[in-house]
Every structure is written in structure tokens, then in C-alpha cells.
Amino acid sequence: MNESTPARRRRALNPRQSDLLAAVRQAGTLRIEDLAQRFGVTLQTVRRDVRQLEQMGLLARYHGGVRTPVSTVENLAYTQRQTLNAQAKAAIAQAVARDVPAGCSLILNIGTTTEAVARALLQHRSLRVITNNLNVAAILSDNPDCEVIITGGVVRPRDRGIVGEASLDFLRQFRVDIALIGISGIETDGTLRDYDVREVRAARTIIEHARQVWLCADASKFGRPAMVEVGHIAELTRVYTDRAPPAPFDAMLRDADVACVVANPAG
Structure with missing residues (x-):
């Protein structure tokens, strides 16, 4: 049986990326600097993680921060x-x-x-x-x-x-x-x-x-x-x-x- 796309995405994440994704989903938006401090890594590491998560469609970047992907047709609750x-x-x-x-x-x-x-x-x-x-x-x-x-x-x-x-x-x-x-x-x-x-x-x-x-x-x-x-x-x-x-x-x-x-x- 073929794995679904979301399952393949989850398997590709390392533990830090999974935790980062969970943190952003809980908060809605977070600054890159705050994520680096939270996980004790460099800004470059966070940006690399965010870039990979964005390529997977799991996160979206904005200037200085990251958020969960948004719809063009429906606002957040x-x-x-x-x-x-x-x-x-x-x-x-x-x-x-x-x-x-x-x-x-x-x-x-x-x-x-x-x-x-x-x-x-x-x-x-x-x-x-x-x-x-x-x-x-x-x-x-x-x-x-x-x-x-x-x-x-x-x-x-x-x-x-x-x-x-x-x-x-x-x-x-x-x-x-x-x-x-x-x-x-x-x-x-x-x-x-x-x-x-x-x-x-x-x-x-x-x-x-x-x-x-x-x-x-x-x-x-x-x-x-x-x-x-x-x-x-x-x-x-x-x-x-x-x-x-x-x-x-x-x-x-x-x-x-x-x-x-x-x-x-x-x-």
C-alpha cells in the first residue's frame, strides 16, 4: 500500500522540525528569533528548517517569522x-x-x-x-x-x-x-x-x-x-x-x- 503524502512528509521530519511545526501550529505565528532561542539553535538552522517545512506545504514564511499556511478563501476562526x-x-x-x-x-x-x-x-x-x-x-x-x-x-x-x-x-x-x-x-x-x-x-x-x-x-x-x-x-x-x-x-x-x-x- 502506498503511503499518503502527509505520511511521507511526517516521516521526512527530524524531531526538532516536528517540535518546531507543533510550536507554530499552537501559536499561529512565531518569530524566527524566538524559534532559535526556544530550540537552542542558530538562526541559520531555523531558517533551513522553515524552508524545508515551507517546501512541504506545512508552514508559510513572512518577514521575520513563520506561520501556519493560510487560505485565500477562509479566515481563521x-x-x-x-x-x-x-x-x-x-x-x-x-x-x-x-x-x-x-x-x-x-x-x-x-x-x-x-x-x-x-x-x-x-x-x-x-x-x-x-x-x-x-x-x-x-x-x-x-x-x-x-x-x-x-x-x-x-x-x-x-x-x-x-x-x-x-x-x-x-x-x-x-x-x-x-x-x-x-x-x-x-x-x-x-x-x-x-x-x-x-x-x-x-x-x-x-x-x-x-x-x-x-x-x-x-x-x-x-x-x-x-x-x-x-x-x-x-x-x-x-x-x-x-x-x-x-x-x-x-x-x-x-x-x-x-x-x-x-x-x-x-x-
Whole structure:
């Protein structure tokens, strides 16, 4: 009987590679430096292991790190995204909060990163926040000096995002100072991408009805594929991330005059 391809792949791995694969699958994403420290080997050894695992289709690399392979048609489960890169998201959120002035109007869209931003805004004063994310609304409702406005529409049970035509019609009534948006991936051609067409239509509407657009995206989003186009990196005002964007994104941001704020997860 012929062995299946996955069985042949598992047989080809040495114990360290098997442990490395298990660690990444558990965490979702890990930095190359962290893997080298964890397994007591050189960066070159980790890169060699990762390259072999990538060739087998078991892992995917991004600038400075490695992650489990992603689908272009289906996002990770919401509960998994909540814990994925949580430290980076918290650092990004704090950097955003430092730059959000008191007394401004905001739109926050669907996503775990924008939920982290909402938590970082709990001490802000005189904000007016519009959102199609019930989690964001619940978080910011604890700030007595913040007016929270939620869109109408259909609530998705998996993440409490609000989608549909009613949501779009509601968003079109406003023009806010700043849109704070998350995204699932940024392709190497600079397109901003996500998975759900309804969510993308809401994000597109938000971009079109904001004076400034601030993208909040941890480093794993650079080069990550997804099926539906939201817009282009050149439409942004600022990008908040946890590591300096790799090529070609660094040049794209400079050419489009998009400010890039790099938050340090270590503080």
C-alpha cells in the first residue's frame, strides 16, 4: 500500500522540525528569533528548517517569522484570531490611542485588532465612535465620556460583526475624522484584502467616508493572501504595525506618502 503524502512528509521530519511545526501550529505565528532561542539553535538552522517545512506545504514564511499556511478563501476562526499575535495587537492599539486626539469622531470596523484599539481608548474623552462591531461597542460603552453609535444590519454570530445593506446605508450618512480599520492581508501589489464580501463592502464604505484612514495591522498581515479586494495601500493615511514593513511594502508606503508607525510589543 502506498503511503499518503502527509505520511511521507511526517516521516521526512527530524524531531526538532516536528517540535518546531507543533510550536507554530499552537501559536499561529512565531518569530524566527524566538524559534532559535526556544530550540537552542542558530538562526541559520531555523531558517533551513522553515524552508524545508515551507517546501512541504506545512508552514508559510513572512518577514521575520513563520506561520501556519493560510487560505485565500477562509479566515481563521474568531477565537483563534483573538489570541493570535495578541501582544503585537496590544502594542499597536496603544500606539494608535496615543495619536487619537480627544474630541474627534471615529469609525472602527470588524476585527480583533480594532477591538484591541477600543480597549486602548477607554480613557479618552469626548469621542464619538461609529462601529459595525458589537464587541467594539460593548468595550467602549464602559467609557462614560464616549458616545457609541452602532450600525443596523445582520449580526454574524461568530464574531458579532454587523453586515448587510442596512449597515452600509447607515455608514454612508457620516463623514468622520478618522477610520481605524483592520485587515486580513496586504498583498505584495499593495492591495488590502479580506475574506467576506459583505465585510469588505462595509470596510470600503468606511474608507470612503473618513477624512483619514489608519490601518492597524501586525507584521504577519504583510504578504498574506485573501480573496476579496478592499482597496490599496495608497489610500491610507497611516499604518500602525509592530515591525518595520518588509520590501516591497516599505517602498510603497514611502512612494504613497503614507506614514508608518512601528509599535514595540516589548514596550
